[in-house]
Amino acid sequence: MGLLSIIRKIKRKEKEMxxxxxxxxxxxxxxxxxxxxxxxxxxxxxxxxxxxKTITYQKYTLNIWDVGGxxxxxxxxxxxxxxxxxxxxxxxxxxxxxxxxxxxxxxxLLKEERLSGASLxxxxxxxxxxxxxxxxxxxxxxxxxxxxxxRHWRIVGCSAYTGDGLLDGFDWLVQDIASRIYxxx
Amino acid sequence: MEEDDHLSKPTTTTDPSDSALQRKHAAMIxxxxxxxxxxxxxxxxxxxxxxxxxxxxxxxxxxxxxxTLSRIRQTPDPHSNPTxxxxxxxxxxxxxxxxxxxxxxSFSLPSYEVRTCLKxxxxxxxxxxxxxxxxxxxxxxxxxxxxxxxxxxxxxDLGVRVLDNNSQNVESRDLGFKxxxxxxxxxxxxxxxxxxxxxxxxxxxxxxxxxxDLRGCEVRLMGNIRALFxxxxxxxxVYVGPVFGxxxxxxxxxxxFMMASHQIRIHQAKMCDFYLRVRSRPIIEDSNxxxxxxxxxxxDGIEKDLEEANLGEETGNxxxxxxxxxxxxxxxxxxxxxxxNERLGAVDISTRxxxxxx
Numbered sequence: 001m002g003l004l005s006i007i008r009k010i011k012r013k014e015k016e017m018x019x020x021x022x023x024x025x026x027x028x029x030x031x032x033x034x035x036x037x038x039x040x041x042x043x044x045x046x047x048x049x050x051x052x053k054t055i056t057y058q059k060y061t062l063n064i065w066d067v068g069g070x071x072x073x074x075x076x077x078x079x080x081x082x083x084x085x086x087x088x089x090x091x092x093x094x095x096x097x098x099x100x101x102x103x104x105x106x107x108x109l110l111k112e113e114r115l116s117g118a119s120l121x122x123x124x125x126x127x128x129x130x131x132x133x134x135x136x137x138x139x140x141x142x143x144x145x146x147x148x149x150x151r152h153w154r155i156v157g158c159s160a161y162t163g164d165g166l167l168d169g170f171d172w173l174v175q176d177i178a179s180r181i182y183x184x185x
Numbered sequence: 186m187e188e189d190d191h192l193s194k195p196t197t198t199t200d201p202s203d204s205a206l207q208r209k210h211a212a213m214i215x216x217x218x219x220x221x222x223x224x225x226x227x228x229x230x231x232x233x234x235x236x237x238x239x240x241x242x243x244x245x246x247x248x249x250x251x252x253t254l255s256r257i258r259q260t261p262d263p264h265s266n267p268t269x270x271x272x273x274x275x276x277x278x279x280x281x282x283x284x285x286x287x288x289x290x291s292f293s294l295p296s297y298e299v300r301t302c303l304k305x306x307x308x309x310x311x312x313x314x315x316x317x318x319x320x321x322x323x324x325x326x327x328x329x330x331x332x333x334x335x336x337x338x339x340x341x342d343l344g345v346r347v348l349d350n351n352s353q354n355v356e357s358r359d360l361g362f363k364x365x366x367x368x369x370x371x372x373x374x375x376x377x378x379x380x381x382x383x384x385x386x387x388x389x390x391x392x393x394x395x396x397x398d399l400r401g402c403e404v405r406l407m408g409n410i411r412a413l414f415x416x417x418x419x420x421x422x423v424y425v426g427p428v429f430g431x432x433x434x435x436x437x438x439x440x441x442f443m444m445a446s447h448q449i450r451i452h453q454a455k456m457c458d459f460y461l462r463v464r465s466r467p468i469i470e471d472s473n474x475x476x477x478x479x480x481x482x483x484x485d486g487i488e489k490d491l492e493e494a495n496l497g498e499e500t501g502n503x504x505x506x507x508x509x510x511x512x513x514x515x516x517x518x519x520x521x522x523x524x525x526n527e528r529l530g531a532v533d534i535s536t537r538x539x540x541x542x543x
Contacts, residue, residue: 073509095414
């Protein structure tokens, strides 16, 4: 009886989730991470390599891996796939020209077996820009309905600049991962 | 400890209350042994109960999934049967429910059971995929087909359409909705293209702007914009006021850019000069022969626009260039600092003919 309760306590304590942020360059990955952590977003250089942020979110600890999206370093994304609980794909909804690239890279990523169990959150970022496509339109362009139907996914419109939508997205992601991994309290 | 004391007492003392003590003692022993017995029997029982009930639930739904799958597999002429796809969807839904059931019970289950259950779930998923491939083999192909069609229509668009700076409805590649194309200059040759963003009176919202497929043009953008996309420019001069968000440049050759922005990304640029003011470090990728100098654009009211965009001060970042194709400590051969004696002086674009003073 004693042992079981100790094990339960340890498991509760380690409510850690590993979240991988990916997407094309200029989509706003780093800005999203800093904004959600309440940090200054006015000076952000394009990410050369990666950043890790540990954030306490609700009662969970999120380890967020924010990986640079420049073409040259996209091939290194796979080094970060292991043990990923949640995948955040960030789209610049105002960059209409590169949506084809964006769809190609996303579907390429989803073929990866190591990510097959991860919940997928798609942020249709930059909704504050007037010419941005809506989340529904982004979903159509990215052909999200064609995804494997065992995948847990959701698309959320957001603006990393104003902060709108970020919490909606992360709330869903964290809840979805929690219901998969941890016993529902 | 107390029990031991009680045990040893009767043998050494001859107290009159001896028998009473013994009775009490015996009662206690009995109580303890009862307790012990009930503990040792009840708990495993309840645990194994929950385990076995879980296992029976698990195998029940596993059997139903398997029988559905085998029924689907034996359907004659699967390709023409439209009910199969929703049925397969249902099956994968119940598999994920099964997975959830395992996850919820994983605390109370022995680890062996958890492992075998998860293995079963994984096997089932694989079988579903297999069946889906056999039954609906055309699925992947139709997706590819669609995307190639899209690119061809898009290319046609590029070839034919010359857009002015007014936004325009473009029928977007069979997507079922219209994309309002971003405002911008597209497909011009040997022209002076001027656009003033009159956001001071806020009769036009600050938004994104596109420069695409220009050759031999001079572009002057005054006022603040939110984002700038530059694509396929040859032999152009591009003078841009403050960009509040980011600038993205793809494929430029023999061009001069003068721009102020929070972020600047330069891809596939050859033999171009950049006069920049940037809040963060500018980056280049797949570029060579690019040179950098500080921003020196002038037009009426630029100081105020720069202030408003938080770009009022020189940051010195114009020379802190990161080359993603040169990840070493030594200076990249792909870019250099423009020697001072080759730099343009201040460029004033508020007059009709750009005055370039030397």
